[in-house]
Amino acid sequence: MKSKRAAWVGKVGLAVLLAVLVSGGGQPERVVAAPKESYEGLETFTNILSIIQKNYVDEVQTKQLIEGAINGMLASLDPHSAYLTPDLYKELQVDTRGSFGGLGIEITNRNGVLTVVSPIEDTPAYRGGVKSGDQIMKINGEFTKDMTLVDAVKKMRGPKDTKVTLTLKRENMPELFDVTMAREIIKIQSVKSKRLEPGYGYVRVTQFQERTDDDLERSLKSLDKEAGGLQGLVLDLRNDPGGLLTQAVRVADLFLDSGLIVYTDGRLENQKQKYFAHKPGTWSDFPMVVLVNGGSASASEIVAGALQDHKRALILGTQTFGKGSVQTILPLDDSSALRLTTARYYTPSGRSIQALGIVPDIVMEQTTVLAKGGDKGAGPLLRESNLPRHLQHPKGGSSEGSDATPIKEDVTPAAPGPGQGPSTPSDSLLNIKEGELGSDPQLDHALELLKSWQVFKTFVARRDG
DSSP states (O other), X not given: OOOOOEEEOBXXXXXXXXXXXXXXXXXXXXXXXXXXXXXXXXXXXXXXXXXXXXXXXXXXOHHXXXXXXXXXXXXXXXXXXXXXXXXXXXXXXXXXXXXXXXXXXXXXXXXXXXXXXXXXXXXXXXXXXXXXXXXXXEETTEEOTTOOHHHHHHHHOOSTTOEEEEEEEOTTOSSOEEEEEEOEEEEOOOEEEEEEXXXXXXXXXXXXXXXXXXXXXXXXXXXXXXXXXXXXXXXXXXXXXXXXXXXXXXXXXXXXXXXXXXXXXXXXXXXXXXXXXOSTTXXXXXXXXXXXXXXXXXXXXXXXXXXXXXXXXXXXXSOOOOOOEEEXXXXXXXXXXXXXXXXXXXXXXXXXXXXXOOOOSEEOOHHHHHOTTSOOSSOSOOOGGGSTTOOOOTTSOSOOOOSSOOEEOOOOOOOOOTTOOOOOHHHHHHTOOTTOTTTOHXXXXXXXXXXXXXXXXXXXXXXXX
């Protein structure tokens, strides 16, 4: 069967927010006789299927058993390969357009426990206080132990205004607690922008959707017009779980005028692809700082890696998630599909970030700036390398990063204002508001770096003149 294929860089785990990148179809592959051990394995499978149907305490449908076997087979490969039922496949295609029904929460499976990667901004999960690292113990009172990601997605999605109660376990909290949220038709605004100071702009990309490049270009034009010419830009990719590979390429292309952006490498020839930047429409007249953290994954890492390798931007923050694999969507005849990991992607300099991530040029912890007492308040970090059966880094190492040794920043927090006592670590952490100057230490430092660059540039120009 010749089937239409779709490749995507993907989100973390089987996220409630899913995305798909449509690429060209491949040629039918030559049929090769299966080895003897495959036939023996299939014989064992059919024998077990027959035994279960005949002896199990309750009657079991053949379709249920086969779907369970398929899910188990794919789950044994890596955290990102999965079987998509017709409903999930349809939702996946809809989600690419940035509109879907549900809670707006990214989840993955960590050591058999459903775990939150990140809530999506301006969604019920975000407003309800769900946080990265929270473990989902129950959904509407049903225990999630051994629940598949697919089943969890089904239970958390539903009609608008219907309610879902999640029972959560959070690091450093002794008891479980419930969060009840009403489902919404969630329309994700993938690009948000604003002026930080005269001449300096801020753009946040929350995920990579079909129109992210167009939205980003409109934001840049608006900021440039307002500033009378941008002098510096902060591109915020923190907690951006990824999305479409094509959009990652187009976003990076907006800031690069030539050269390789990313390439993929797999076992088959059609899985070896290279993507290049083009000069028309490039924004290259101002310095950039890109903000990243452990929630920056997949497509976000492609953009950060490309801008870092080309020395177009300074990367600031903490080491990224480390998802460096490409999934291909393989539609099946019954309107279901397989999502199968088929390739790894590499930055322009040949770095694989799989199970490693992007190491920032300037490593700066958000929480240690505000709370030096050692209590980071965020619990254990969730990264690709923590996920069971994750793909190994091709070189088996974990020390690769940028060519330069990262700088470790340790910025002294501002003194308390009049009438204020010293803040405790927990109090300080509660005051972090990402994207707000004065409440976001990483953003504050990024702006300082941009302004320092402008001062240095002016000084050099005067000296040479």
